[in-house]
Amino acid sequence: MIKAALPTMKSSRKDRGPASIAFIPDGDVIDCVLSHIQPAFDHPELQGKNPLDPPRDQKAIKQERQWQRAISSGQIQKLVDRDHGIWYRICTMVMEELASLILDVKNLIVEMLQAAKSPNML
Structure with missing residues (x-):
């Protein structure tokens, strides 16, 4: 039934x-x-309908439009200058992380060289 x-x-x-x-x-x-x-x-109730795109974040849409307008009008430098602080912080964080990795590698190499020079190597 x-x-x-x-x-x-x-x-x-x-x-x-x-x-x-x-x-x-x-x-x-x-x-x-x-x-x-x-x-x-x-399904009969869905025939002729189209699937919807997932909703997008309105703030992201606004920022994307700002960048598109700036690129098309040649005023991209203004946006780059405005976002410089963000890029500076990101680059600083990346450089600090790289510096600590380089220091770790350097210390490892120094330890390996000292171990190779020691007379009690087996």
Whole structure:
């Protein structure tokens, strides 16, 4: 009785087939179907509808538009100058991390050289 209450869907998935097939290293097989021909859109209430793009962050959209306007109008230097503080902090953090790694490597090399010079090497 429940089956009679559900709307019937014509399944044309067999004719469409996957757009591509992905083989995952763990043994899974994934059929990739284009979003506009997903079998879910065969449902009578969804026919003629398009899948929606996921919502985007409004702040990111605004910043992206600012950069696009600055690039197209040739005023990119103003944005670079404004964001200079952020870039400076990022570069400083990266340089400090690299400096500590270089110091660690230097100390390791010094230890290895001292160990090679010691007379009790086996």
